Amino acid sequence: MKLLSKVTYAAASMVFIGSSAFSQSLADAKKAIDAEQYQKAKSILKNLTTTQPTKDENFFYLGWVYTLQEYPDSAKAAFNKGIAANAKSALNYAGLGAVARLDKDNAGIKSNFDQAAALAGKDSKPYLYIGRGYLLTPGTSNVVAPADANAAIAALQKGLSINAKDADIDIALGDAYRSQLKSNDAYKYYSDAVNLSPNSTTANVAIGVLWRYANNFEDSEKQFQKALSIDPNFGPAYREWAETDLRWALTDPKMASAKVKEAADNYRKYLSLTDMSTESRMRYADFLIQAGDYKTLQQEAAALAASANSNLRVYRYLAYSAYENKDYPAGLTAINKWISSADPKRIIPRDYLYLGRLELASGQDSLGIQALRKAYQLDTTQTEVFNEIAKSYYAKKRYKDAAEAYSQYISKTPRAKLQDYLNQGISYFYAYDDKDPKADTMLLVKSDSAFAHIEHVATSPIAAVALYRAYVNDTKDRDRQNIKGLAKPYYEKYIQIVTTKGVTDADKKNLASAYAYLGTYYQYKEKDNAKAEENFTKARELDPTNRQAQAFFAKKPAAGKGK
Template sequence: MISKIAKASLGLVFLGSSSVFAQSLADAKKAIDAEQYQKAESMLKTLTTTQPTKDENFFYLGWVYIKQDYADSAKVVFNKGIAANPKSALNYAGLGAVARLDKDNSGVTTNFNQAVALAGKDAKPYTYVGLSYLLPTTADKKVTPADADAAIAVLTKGKAINAKDVDLLIALGDAYRSVLKSNEAYSNYSDASTLDPKNPAAKVATGVLYKFANNFDGSEQQFKDALAINANYGPAYREWAETDLRWSLTDPKMASAKIKEAVDHYKQYLSLTDQSVESQMRYADFLILAGDYKTLQQVATDLSKSASTNARVYRYLAYAAYENKDYQNGLTAINTWFQKADPKRIIPRDYLYQGRLQIALNQDSVGIITLQKALTLDSTQTDVYAEIAKSYFRQKKYAQAGDAYREVTLKGGHSVKLTDYFYEGISYYYGYDTKAPNDSLLTRADSAFSYVIAKTASSPFADAFLYRARVNDLKEKDRNNISGYAKPYYEKYIEVVNAKGAPDEKTKKSLAEAYAYLGTIYQYKEKDDAKASENFAKARELDPANKSAAAYFQRKGGAGKGK
C-alpha cells in the first residue's frame, strides 16, 4: 500500500509534470502567435509524442501546418487528434479549415457543424472555425463577403459563450474589418485590449485597421505600443512593413523613404522569427507587393538550394525572372512549379506569368491560350486583354487584336486608357480586307476613333483624325463616284498638324496623303481644278514620292510645277 506521504509526493510529481506540459503548450501557442512556426512545430511534435492522448496538441500542430500552407500534413495531424479524442471539437474545426483550402464545401459544412456541436461551453472551437473562414482561398488573398459573414456568425455565437476570450474578440474584429465594418472591428479590438492590456496582437490588429483607413500615423503608434509590450513581437514589424508599403503607394512624396523603411521593418520581422523557409516565403510575398523583383530573385534562388524548400519557390523564381527579363529561366521555373505543385495550389496569376513568359520567348500562340486560361479563372485581370491584343497585333492578326482591345475598353473600368481605344481602332482598320470586306470592322474602328476625338477635343489627337479619315475612305463602295466621306477628317488632320508647327518626316507623308485626297475630291467631285491643283502641289511638296500627286501632274503634262 502506498503511504499518504508517498501518495502526496506522487501527486506533486503528477501535478508538476502536468504543469510542465501545460506550460510547454502555452509556449508553443505563444510561438505560433509570434509567427515562429518552426519553433512551434518542434515543440508540438514533442508534445504529441510525450502526450499522445491530448488532442489539443495535435490541433495546434495541425494549425501550424495550415499557417505554413501544408494542408495535407495538417489533415493527417487533425485526424490523429480525433483518433486521440473522437470528441475533439478543435480537430474537427481543423479538418473544416483543410476542407476550405481544398474547396470541399461539403467537408467544410460537415466538419464545422461537428466542431460546434462538440464545443459545449468552450469558445475556442468557435474561434478557430471563425479563423478558418478568414483563411485566404482566392488569388488576391482577400476574404469574400460570404466567408466574412460566416465567420462573424460563428464568432458571435462563441462570444455569447465567453465574451472574455481575447483571441475570439480579435478574430471577430478581423472578420468585421474584412467587410469594412470599422466601428465593429475597433470595438472588438478595444475590448480585447481592455481585457488583456499586455496583449500585443490586439494593438497590431488595431494598427492594421488604421492602415486601411490610411491613418498611417495612428497605425504606426499602435505598432510601437505593441512593441512596447513585447519588443520581440515579430508580427508588429511585419504589419508595420506592409503599412509602410501602402503609405508609399498613397503618398508619392513619401514613397522612396517608406519603401526603404518597409524593407528594414520586414528584415527586423525576419530576425525575430526562426528564419524558417516559411518565413522567407512570406518575405517573398512581401517583395512581390513591393515590386522588388531583383531582391525576390536573390531570395528565391537561395531558397531553391534548400533540400527542404517548398515547391512554391519556383513560382517566385518565375515571377522574378520575368520582371527581370530573364525569360528562359523564368519559363523553366514556372513549368517546374506546374509539375511539382498540387493542382489546388495553382492560382490564376501563375497562368498569367506562364503566358507572359511564353510570349516573351516568341511562343505567341500558346502564350495567348495561357493568358486566356488566366482570364477564365480570374476575369478581373482586365489588363491581360491588352497583353493578348499586343501579341495578336505583333502577329498581324489584326481583327483578333481589335476584339481583344475591345474587351479592354468594355471591361477595363478606370484602368482603360485612350490609347486602348486608339489601338482598337487601328487593329480593326488593319484587319479590314478589301478582298473579303467585313463592314462591321470599319464600324467598330470608326466608333473607336470617334471616341478618342471626342475625349481629346481640348487638345486634339491628330492621328485619330488621320485614321478616321482612312476608315471612312474605305467605306466608299464606288471609287468612280466617290462621296468624300473622309474629307472632313483629313481637313481636321491638316488643321491640327499645321497648328503644331513644322512636321517631321513621317508626318509630312501623312499630310501629303491628306492633301492628295482633298485634291482628288476637288478634281472629281467638286470639279474645282484650281483647288485640286493647289492641294496636289502641297502633297508633292511634302512628299515628292506621293503617287496621287505625281499621277495628277503627269496627266497635266507638268502643269502646276512650282506651285
Template sequence: MKIISKIATASLGLVFMGSSSVFAQSLADAKKAIDAEQYQKAKSMLKNLTVTQGTKDENFFYLGWVYIKQDYADSAKTAFNKGIAVNPKSGLNYAGLGAVARLDKDKAGATTNFNQAIALAGKTAAPYTYVGKAYLLPTSTDGKISVDDASAAIAVLQKGKVVAPKDVELLITLGDAFASQIKSNEAYQAYSDASTIDPKNPAAKVATGVLWRYANNFEDSEKQFQDALAIDPNYGPAYREWAETDNRWATADPKAASAKIKQAVEEYKKYLSLTDLSPESQMRYADFLISAGQYQELQTVAADLAKTSNSNLRAYRYLAYAAYENKDYPAASTAMNTWMTKADPKRVLPRDYLYLGRIQMASGQDSVGINTLRKALSLDSTQTDVYGEIAKSLFRGKKYAQAGDAYKLVTQKGGRSVKLTDYFLEGISYYYGYDDKKPGTDSLLTKADSAFSYVIQKTPTAPYADAYLYRARVNDLKEKDRNNIVGYAKPFYEKYIELILAKGAPDDKGKKNLAESYVYLGNYYQFKEKDDAKATDSFTKARDNDPANKQVIAFFARKAGGAGKSK
C-alpha cells in the first residue's frame, strides 16, 4: 500500500513538478487526514482521487471508510461497491462491505465479506487491519465492544501480524481490540511495539494514553498526549482524548471536577479547531458534551447545527437530548419528533426511544411514554435503568401492582446497579396494590412480604427500619379475622420501635409511625392477651407520640366511659 502511494506521488510529481496542491491530493495525505480525524478534508481529497485516479480501488475504500466514520453507511456501501467494480480482487473493499453489513446487523453478510477480504489479502496487512477495525465498530447504545466481536478482531489481527509483523496501524488496532476487553498488558505490548517500530507515530502515544486513562492513571495519561503533541502539535485526536481523560478525572476526583470539566471543554474546542469544523466534527463534540453532562452547551451547539442549511438531521437528536436534560420539554418534543419522523429508520438508536419515552412522560403522557420505554428495552435490554423509570411512572400513576412487577424486573435484571431500595420499592408497590375488596390480590401481600424480608436479611448490621414497619403492615393485613387476632405483625412492630428509639428523638413522621406501632400492640394486648395494663401502657405511648391518632382517642374515650359506669 505504501509502495502504491509512493508510485502515485512520484508519477504525479513528474507531470506537475513542484505542485504542492497536487501533492496534497495524494492517498497518503488523505490517510493522514483520516488519522487526524479531519474527515471533511479527507473526503474532499478522496472524492477528487476517485476521479483523477479512478482505477485505484484503495481510493474508493478510504472514501467509504470516511463515510462509515461519519455515520453514512449507505454512502460507504456505494463507495466500496465502486472499488470492487474497479478491482474485483480488492480485499479492502470487501472488508468495507463487511463493516457495513455488521452495522446493519447482517451477521451472515459481514462474515461472508470478511472471509473474502482475508482470502484476497495476500501479503498485505490492510485487509486484516480493517476487518479488525470493522469488528471494533460499536453497534450498541453504550458503545461497548462485545467479547465475541473483540475476540474475532483479535483473531484476524493476529493472523495479519504473521503476514506483516511490523505494520504499525495493524499493531495499534490489535492494541485497541485488547483494550476494549480491559486486557491492559496485551494492549500495552501492542502499542509499545508500534512505538518502537515508528517512534514518530502520534497515534500509538495517544492509544497508550487512553490505556492509562482507563486505569485512572491520569498523570501518565496526560504525559502520553503531551508526547503525541510534541511529535505533531496539530494532531487533533490527542486533544480529544485529553479532553475525555479530564472528563473522567473530574468524575474520579470531585474536588477537581469543576476545573477539569472546564479544561476538558477547552481541549475539545482545540481539537475542533484542528479538524475542519465540519458539522460531523461538531457532532463528535456533541457526543463529548453528552458524556460530560454539559447539556446547556450541548443545547446551544445542537441548536446552531440545526439552523445551518446543510445540517445533519442528527443535530435534532442532540437538541432533543439536551432540551430534555435542561427541562425544556416543548423544545425536546419538537426536536425529537423531527428526528424520529425524518431520519432513516436504520439510524434511530434504542437511546432515541429512551429519550422519546422520557420526554413523553415529562409532558404528561405517562402511558404513551411507558410503552415507548418498553420499546427501547426491547431494542436494547442492557439499559436496565429504564425498568426503574417505568416502575416510578407506574407508581406515580397509582398502578401499584404493575409498578411492583416493574420493580421486580429491576431487581432481576439490573445486575450490579440494583440497590436495596429497589427491593424496598418493589415491596411498597405490591403493598399498595393490595385491595381486600378485589379477589386475587392476596398474592400481592406475599410478594410484598418477600421483598421486605429480603431487605431485612441483607441489612443485619445496619437494619432498615422502614422494612420492619412495612412488613408489620403487610402481616397485619393478613389478619382476616379481627375478632381472633393471631399477632403476625407483633414482632415486626416491636423491632421497628426498637430501631427508631435507638436513633434518638424521632421526627414528626417517626412519631406517627411509632404511634401506629404502639396502637397495634395496644390492640393486641387488649383483645388477644386481655391484659388491660399492657394495653393502656401501649396506648399511652401512642398518645405521647401522636395525640391526634383516632384509635388512641377512641381507646381513652372508651376507658373514660368504662370508668364512669363503674362509679
C-alpha cells in the first residue's frame, strides 16, 4: 500500500526566515533550535559569535546546532572556539562529549563529559547537555542503548538536584525513560515539566509522542493541538502529528486512507514552518522510509542530489529507494558512492543490508551475502538477513547452504514462522543426493525434523507437510523389491487431508503419486495385488501419465491373495 503521496512545497506558504527579520538574541536562537529552524538559529548564532566573541555560550549553541545536524567537524570547531573564549566553559566540554558520541569515540565521551561535570559547579545546564548527548542517536537509528540511557539519567538527575525547576531537564529525563519504554517514568517527568512551564510546547509535544507509543492516538492529537494553541508556528508538533497519523494508518486499516492524507498535510505544514534546509528535507526522507513510500523518496532524493547544498547522505536515500523500486543499477551505484565516500562512522548496519540486497539483485551473490553478514555482525537484531541469504542460495540450487541459512535464521529470531521451518525442511530434502552412495543421511533426518516440528505446532493438518514427510521417508525406502513402508502413514495422511478439503487440478499429480506409492507397497510388501490394483487405478485416473501406474498395468501381475 502506498502510504504517502508526494508532498509538494508551496513557496508562498514557506516561512523562510532570514537573520535580518529577527532580533539577534540568544533567546531567539534557542527558540529557533527548539522549533527545528536550524538555518535561522545558525544565522543568529554566527552573528552573535562575531558581535559577542567573548561569550562562550554563543559558540556552544552554534556547535549544538551542528551536532543535531550531524556535522561533527563544524560542531567541534565551534565548541573549541567556545573553550578558547572561556577555558572553564562546562557547556562547550559537554558539547565536545556529544561530538565524541557522534564519532563513537568512547574515550572522548568520558573525558569531555567528566570535564564538563567538573566545571559545572551550580549550573544545571551542562548536565542537561551531557544527558542529551548520551541520548543522541546518529544516522537513521532511534534506538538508545540501556547503558547510554542510564548514563543520561544519572547526569540529568544530578542537574535536577542543582536546579529542581529546570523544565528542560525534566523533558530530557522523560526522553531518556521513553527511549527504554518506561512510560510511567517518562510521563512523570513530562508532567513535571508542564507543571513548571505550562506553555512549554516541547513538553506538550513529548506527552503526545508518549501517547502515540501507547497507540492512544486521540489523546496524542490533543497534545499536539495543545502545543499549537500555545505556538501555532511550532513545527515539531506537526512533524510528530504526521508520524502519529502514519502509525495510526498502519495500526487501523479502516483509518488508513484518511490518516495517510492527514500525515501528508501535517508534514507539509512542518516543512513550511522550518527553513526548508537540506537537513529538514532529509528528515522528511527518513519519514518517507518509515512510511514505506519509496517512489516519493526516490523523487525527493533526486531533487536533493541536484541541490547546490546537497548532503552526501542523499546517496543513502537514493540507494534505498532505488532498491525498493527495483532500479538496481542506480541503487548499486548510489550505495557504493555512499559507503566509499562517507565517514566510516556515518555508515549504519542498514546500509550494508541494502548493499547486500542490491548486490544479490545484480547477480553479485558472494559479495551480497558477505554484505548481509556484515549487517548482522554490526546489528544482531538484523536476523532477517539469514532469510535473504537462504533465498539466494536456494535460487542457485545450493540447497545445503540454503538449509543452514534457514537454520541460522530460526535459531536467532523469535519471529520464525511455520513457513521458515517448511523452507528449511525442503532445502535439507533437496540437499540429499540419493544417487550418491556416500550421501549424508543426516540431511534427511534434519529435513524430517523440520516437518515434524510443523506438524506438532500447527493448529490444523497441512497437506504440503504430510507430502514432504512422505517424500523424505520414501527416499529412505528406495528398494521397491524390499519396501518397508516408511512413507505409508504420511502418504495416507496426505490423501486424507486433500480428499477431505476437496481435490483440485493442482492436487492431482501429487495425489496420483501417493496412490502409486500405496500400490507399490501392497504389490511388494503385502503381496496384495487387489489392493495394489485399486490404488494404481486411482493413480491412473488422477494422472494417466504416472509411470508407476503405467508400469503396473503394462504387466499386470497375477491376482494375489485377497485381504
